[in-house]
Amino acid sequence: MSWMAWTMPTAIFFGVIALLLVTFTILAIKFPETPRTGILRIETTRGDRLFITLLGSAFINLIWLGFEAGPQPYALLVCLAYAAAVFRWV
Amino acid sequence: MNKTVNQKAWFLVLPVLILVAFSAVIPLMTVVNYSVQDTFGRNEFFWAGLEWFSDMLDSDRMWDALGRQLIFSGVILAIEIPLGIFVALNMPKNGFWASFCLVLMSLPLLIPWNVVGTIWQIFGRVDIGLLGYTLDKLGITYNYTQDITAAWITVVVMDVWHWTSLVALLAYAGLQSIPDAYYQAAKIDQASRWAVFRYIELPKMAGVLMIAILLRFMDSFMIYTEPFVVTGGGPGNATTFLSIDLVKMAIGQFDLGPAAAFSLMYFLVILLISWVFYTVMVNLDKRDGV
Known part of the structure; x- marks a missing residue:
């Protein structure tokens, strides 16, 4: 390895x-579960929402790093908020 | 749709998953590991944290390559999609000439990338190439090795030559699937040619066109061989697209860390765009009830 x-x-x-x-x-x-339609107006299942969360989190981390917004671990807090929002509304 | 989704069938793709693990996932994990470390060879690595990612995000080189890449993909999509549809609309619907056209159209698709590059490299040469020589004799200055505009035109025209037939074939398949009844109804309503295209042909082609756009976008976004063979990324950096730049960085300079960070960001952009296209495609299908 x-x-x-x-x-x-x-x-x-x-x-x-x-x-x-x-x-x-x-x-x-x-x-x-049954797929549901959220604010993106597309049908999503839990798995789709996880994918959207992970992909979005990667971009949030990059943007955070690019703008030097602060220590990187704080970006994870933003990601958590984003994840909650995705699972609630998307 | 009120039926619950049963996800157990996913276990049936386990063999593919194992195969993909070795061909894609494990190499990708290695790239992630490289991206946070520095190496001077001999398999010795030093922790670098997120340094390469910030370096890459600050580097003009990457943003410039991304800009060129987006312009290139945009330009070839803007040409190939309408041209492909136009060709498909004008192809014979049946008989000998339909088969003839189909075979003729698929020929460029069968030629390997590096051969296409070589063909165009020679074709464009002023001393021995038909195109270059003719343009030169007509008094038009054309030199793709020194002139940025000529280099861009060559690379774009080459891609259009290579891939428009894919769009045309897909659009043709979409057109063939439209039942005659639609055209008869349009005729009864005295619909114009434009109306037939706008309200019958285009909606019926939407699915395959989405696939065509996705395929062409992905392929052009990852293009390497053809411009590499023809221009080598030059003149200067004028046709250095993302993957050419990436290879220069990873293999030419052996900067594994920055190249790994670069390729991960490249991968994320591709993943995002593919997801958007895929989602749009699936939702189009659902709306049409296919």
Whole structure:
């Protein structure tokens, strides 16, 4: 595995994503759902909303970094608020 | 739709997932690991944190390449999509000539990228190329190795030559699926040619056109081989698109960290745009009840 040049932060990063995917897979099996239409006027399931959250979070982090808005961990707080909004309204 | 969605079928794609893991996911994870570290070779890495990402976000080089890339994709879409539709509308509907046209149209699609590049590189040369020589004899200054405009025109025309037939074939397939009854109804209503196009043909083609736009956008956004063979990214940096710049950085300069950060941002943009296109496409299908 040394050729992959792992570091602890990136391992944690991928661990969290893997955990999220497993959690949502279990959720989808245990509690099947009907897609719903939110403010984007597209039908979304929980999985879609997770994807929108993760992709959006990546951009939020980049924008935060690009504008040097402050220490990077604070961007995660913005991401959390964004995630809550996505799961509530999208 | 009131039916609950059963997601268990996803387990059936597990073999593909394993395959993709080795061909895409694991390499991508390695790129993420590279992007937060610095290396001088010999597989020794030093922690760099988010430095490369901030460097790349501040670098004019990346933004310039992105700008050129967007202009290139925009220009070829603006030409290829209307031209493809126009060609499809004028193709014979059946008989020998329909098959003939279809075969003729698919020929450019069968030629490998680097061969297309080589063809156009020679075609445009002033000393031995038909195009370059003719233009030169007509008194038009044309030199794609020194003149930015000529280089851009060559790269754009080359892409249009290579890929318009894909759009045309897709649009043609969409047109063929329209039942005659629609045209008969339009005729009874004395609809004009434009009205037939606007209210029958275009809506019926919308699905395949979305696919055409998506395919052409993705392909042009990741274009590497053709401009690399023809102009090598020059003159200067005039036709250095994102992937050419990325390869220069990663392999030419061996700056693995910045290149990794660059490629991740590139990947995110592509992912976002693909998602938007995909969502629009799926929703178009749902609206049409397909």
